[in-house]
Every structure is written in structure tokens, then in C-alpha cells.
Amino acid sequence: MLQDSASVDSASAEASTSASVEASASASNSTNATVQTEWIVSLYVQPDPRAAAVDPDATVALLQADGALAAVNTITSKDYGAPKVAAAKIEEAPVAWDDQPKGASADKAITISGSMTAAGYVYCGTKKARLLQDSASAEASSAEASTSASASAEASSAEASASASGNDTKKADSKSEWKMARAKVTATDLKFSITLAGAEGASLDWMCMGTSMNPNMHSARYRTTEVSSQTSTNPKKSAPITSTSSASSDSALMTSLFAAIIMMVAVFFY
Numbered sequence: 001m002l003q004d005s006a007s008v009d010s011a012s013a014e015a016s017t018s019a020s021v022e023a024s025a026s027a028s029n030s031t032n033a034t035v036q037t038e039w040i041v042s043l044y045v046q047p048d049p050r051a052a053a054v055d056p057d058a059t060v061a062l063l064q065a066d067g068a069l070a071a072v073n074t075i076t077s078k079d080y081g082a083p084k085v086a087a088a089k090i091e092e093a094p095v096a097w098d099d100q101p102k103g104a105s106a107d108k109a110i111t112i113s114g115s116m117t118a119a120g121y122v123y124c125g126t127k128k129a130r131l132l133q134d135s136a137s138a139e140a141s142s143a144e145a146s147t148s149a150s151a152s153a154e155a156s157s158a159e160a161s162a163s164a165s166g167n168d169t170k171k172a173d174s175k176s177e178w179k180m181a182r183a184k185v186t187a188t189d190l191k192f193s194i195t196l197a198g199a200e201g202a203s204l205d206w207m208c209m210g211t212s213m214n215p216n217m218h219s220a221r222y223r224t225t226e227v228s229s230q231t232s233t234n235p236k237k238s239a240p241i242t243s244t245s246s247a248s249s250d251s252a253l254m255t256s257l258f259a260a261i262i263m264m265v266a267v268f269f270y
Contacts, residue, residue, distance in 0.1 A: 044215050056089040063087040067125035092221040093118040101208040103231030110231045113193040116185050116210050124208040125193045127177035200236040
């Protein structure tokens with residue numbers, strides 16, 4: 001499902017770039033509205049995987065150099081001020097599941113939670129084919145003849161395309177079959193919780209995998225084992241049933257009272 005890639009042998013560097021500018025009050029803006037004075041952009045600098053050697057400290061120094069953001073400064077300084085750079089290297093540590101991912105049912109969704117042994121990222125996803133199953137079935141039922149004709153045409157087109165492209169079609173990225181979500185796990189909070197949407201009462205196939213502190217899943221140096229399972233969303237709630245017992249009792253009581261009054265009148269005149 002998730003393709004392996006070559007591990008990176010050195011730590012990566014993360015640059016957090018922020019630009020701040022002083023705000024001045026004007027006659028047209030005399031209210032107490034909050035004025036934004038800082039814009040923060042976080043960047044993760046990946047080492048060259050083809051380089052013979054990578055020096056993270058040299059990368060950090062380069063990012064902090066005066067000329068590092070010269071080109072950016074020529075564009076942003078007029079409206080946002082001169083940028084300031086804070087850079088630090090990140091060491092990727094081995095990761096494993098501390099509490100393996102488990103799925104729980106929710107309304108029109110499932111929630112997957114667990115924890116890792118070190119900081120990093122957790123990727124979870126549901127299979128797209130399962131998510132689209134209900135809508136596909138409905139469309140097939142309402143337009144069976146049209147769907148059959150369209151499918152035949154598409155099959156012919158796909159067959160011709162496959163013949164032309166050869167084995168390239170077999171190399172399609174398997175990630176396209178999954179709808180993925182990501183959560184960041186920090187050293188101070190190793191737990192995660194990811195919510196994945198689904199139709200009411202649907203049974204969703206899901207999978208999760210964790211990586212070391214690298215936002216590029218394929219370049220991460222360490223990974224956890226892959227965990228997969230199946231969890232159903234909460235079933236569709238039935239409409240409340242209105243009870244008629246109270247109305248029936250009231251009707252029966254009124255009928256009895258009316259009959260009793262008639263009998264009393266008949267006895268009185270007799």
C-alpha cells in the first residue's frame with residue numbers, strides 16, 4: 001500500500017521563517033480590531049538523497065546567513081518587512097507502536113487512535129473503493145442500461161490505452177487507492193487521534209503507519225509496522241416512533257363517559 005524508499009543517512013534541517021512588520025493606526029481604522037503583525041512560514045529542508053555526504057550544521061548555517069532570503073526580501077519587505085530566520089536540525093529517532101492503532105465507530109466517521117514510542121508522524125487512511133461503494137451501487141441501479149454501455153466503451157478505451165502504455169499502468173501509485181490523513185506526534189504527547197469520514201453504517205477498511213520526524217513519508221529514516229483493520233461507522237438513526245397509546249386511552253375514556261351520561265338520562269326519564 002505504501003511504497004518503501006531509500007532511507008536518508010543524515011538528519012534533516014527545518015527552517016522556520018517569519019516576517020514581522022509594525023502596524024500603525026489610521027483614521028479609517030480606529031476600531032479595536034486585532035491587526036496582524038507577524039506571518040510565520042515553516043519549511044522543512046530535505047537533504048539531497050544523491051549526495052555523498054550531508055552536513056546538517058552547514059545547512060542550518062546557510063539558512064541563517066544574511067543572503068539566504070535576499071530574493072524573498074525583495075518581494076516581501078515592502079508590505080511585510082524584512083524576514084527573520086530561525087533554523088535548527090532535527091534528529092530522526094527510531095519509532096514503533098506503543099499502543100497499536102484501534103478504530104472506534106462515530107457518526108458518519110471512524111476514529112483511529114493510538115500512540116508511538118518517539119516523535120514523528122502517523123498516516124492513516126481508508127480505502128476509496130469502500131467509501132464510494134454506496135453511491136456507485138445507487139447509480140448502477142438507477143441507470144443500469146446506460147452504465148453498461150458506458151462501461152463497455154470505457155473498457156475498450158482502457159484496453160487500448162493499456163496496450164499502448166505497456167507495463168507503465170502496473171506501476172501506478174497505490175496511494176491513489178487510499179484517502180489519507182496525517183497527525184503529528186510530539187515528544188511531549190506521543191498519542192494521536194485521526195478521524196476519517198464514511199457513510200452511515202458503512203464498514204471501512206483502514207490502515208495506519210508511523211514514521212520518524214520527517215514530513216516526507218517516503219524519505220523518513222524510520223517506520224513502524226503497518227497496521228490494518230476494519231471498523232464500521234455508526235448505523236443510521238431511525239426516525240422516532242410517535243406513540244398513539246395515549247390518544248387511544250383518551251378516546252376510550254371519552255366514549256365510556258358519553259355512554260354513562262346517556263344511561264343516566266335514560267334512567268331519569270324512565
